[in-house]
Amino acid sequence: MKKYIVTGGAGFIGSAVCRHLVKDKKCAVLNLDKLTYAGVPESLKEIEDSKLYRFAQADVCDKDAIAALFADFQPDAVMHLAAESHVDRSIDGPAAFMETNIMGTYTMLECAREYWNTLSDDRKTNFRFHHISTDEVYGSLGTEGLFEETTSYDPRSPYSASKASSDHLVKAWFHTYGLPVVITNCSNNYGPYHFPEKLIPLVILNALDEKPLPIYGKGDNIRDWLYVEDHARALVTVVDSGRLGETYNVGGRNERTNLEVVETICDILDELRPRQSQNDECSLSNDAESSDQPTNVAKSYRDLIIFVTDRPGHDARYAIDATKLETELGWKAQENFDTGIRRTIQWYLDNDWWWRPLREGRYSGERLGRA
Ligand SMILES: NC(=O)c1ccc[n+]([C@@H]2O[C@H](COP(=O)([O-])OP(=O)(O)OC[C@H]3O[C@@H](n4cnc5c(N)ncnc54)[C@H](O)[C@@H]3O)[C@@H](O)[C@H]2O)c1
Numbered sequence: 453m454k455k456y457i458v459t460g461g462a463g464f465i466g467s468a469v470c471r472h473l474v475k476d477k478k479c480a481v482l483n484l485d486k487l488t489y490a491g492v493p494e495s496l497k498e499i500e501d502s503k504l505y506r507f508a509q510a511d512v513c514d515k516d517a518i519a520a521l522f523a524d525f526q527p528d529a530v531m532h533l534a535a536e537s538h539v540d541r542s543i544d545g546p547a548a549f550m551e552t553n554i555m556g557t558y559t560m561l562e563c564a565r566e567y568w569n570t571l572s573d574d575r576k577t578n579f580r581f582h583h584i585s586t587d588e589v590y591g592s593l594g595t596e597g598l599f600e601e602t603t604s605y606d607p608r609s610p611y612s613a614s615k616a617s618s619d620h621l622v623k624a625w626f627h628t629y630g631l632p633v634v635i636t637n638c639s640n641n642y643g644p645y646h647f648p649e650k651l652i653p654l655v656i657l658n659a660l661d662e663k664p665l666p667i668y669g670k671g672d673n674i675r676d677w678l679y680v681e682d683h684a685r686a687l688v689t690v691v692d693s694g695r696l697g698e699t700y701n702v703g704g705r706n707e708r709t710n711l712e713v714v715e716t717i718c719d720i721l722d723e724l725r726p727r728q729s730q731n732d733e734c735s736l737s738n739d740a741e742s743s744d745q746p747t748n749v750a751k752s753y754r755d756l757i758i759f760v761t762d763r764p765g766h767d768a769r770y771a772i773d774a775t776k777l778e779t780e781l782g783w784k785a786q787e788n789f790d791t792g793i794r795r796t797i798q799w800y801l802d803n804d805w806w807w808r809p810l811r812e813g814r815y816s817g818e819r820l821g822r823a
Contacts, residue, residue: 456528456529461533465533485534531687605620
């Protein structure tokens with residue numbers, strides 16, 4: 453049975469990867485996670501009792517701890533997702549991003565290399581180190597064009613610069629030491645178990661709490677959205693079948709402006725969980741004209757939208773060309789944005805046991821990353 457170390461497996465994407473590997477692929481997983489503010493062990497509830505699943509609380513910068521886990525677990529592959537992942541937090545405090553994303557990746561590479569050197573020829577050939585990265589390393593697009601695997605790196609935020617650095621380290625370990633690596637660069641993810649600091653869950657949960665729905669700038673920045681379970685399948689496809697030393701872009705061909713995303717969430721919530729009627733009090737509504745309208749007319753969540761100062765250095769547009777992954781490895785996204793966002797909103801409506809403690813204890817929606 454194939455054995456995978458997944459770093460950052462208590463995070464949003466890592467937990468989807470662990471669930472997919474254990475539930476669908478019946479593989480053995482060691483989830484190695486420090487449990488920072490973004491680590492949520494409850495996201496692994498569906499698999500935590502499985503014999504195939506193990507958890508170890510460890511920091512990817514802690515070489516001794518990581519080396520001991522490699523020696524004990526004897527993985528066939530490493531999927532390295534552990535990172536500081538929120539651009540706004542990287543603006544407020546870049547140090548943790550440099551430490552975890554750059555030095556942590558360096559430490560993982562060194563531990564993987566030392567372990568890999570101890571393997572038999574057969575296991576050595578089949579071993580993989582997979583670095584999970586972002587399309588943000590490519591910088592910002594104008595109105596035309598797509599990011600391809602050959603697009604030059606041009607990171608603009610401390611977060612994307614740290615991920616670009618770690619991509620370069622991974623490529624260097626391939627060329628210099630022959631460590632068998634693959635890299636994926638993916639667009640924005642959304643879906644269940646998404647920490648409520650990111651745009652989509654923040655908007656869903658603020659709307660349910662009747663709080664303002666903040667949109668940076670004019671809301672015209674474009675992101676290319678991918679449902680997290682499609683990403684998890686793509687990652688396992690690449691670590692199992694990708695060509696050595698290659699990069700694969702992952703994306704869902706679902707470009708939306710931030711304003712379109714927020715309006716879509718409002719419209720679906722209007723249908724699934726209508727707001728109170730017009731004459732009920734809504735202290736945070738920014739619709740100044742609402743009191744002139746007739747009573748008992750259902751209000752829309754769109755009335756909660758407000759426009760706030762833009763993020764410094766906010767990239768205008770990201771869009772991924774995933775042709776290589778689709779044609780070479782046969783992966784295809786199963787959800788489009790319209791189906792995926794509806795599933796996501798329904799999941800948040802059904803699973804307040806998961807998000808309520810995070811909103812009350814760890815992050816309640818305050819503005820981050822103003823520089
Ligand atoms: N979220 C996206 O849209 C997106 C898109 C493309 C790529 N990525 C990349 O995918 C990966 C996962 O992203 P995510 O959104 O799931 O992140 P996340 O913030 O939800 O989870 C990160 C996880 O890493 C763990 N972690 C952080 N520092 C650690 C350390 N020093 N040692 C061990 N564990 C540590 C955290 O506890 C958490 O469980 C990241 O590498 C990110 O750059 C994310």
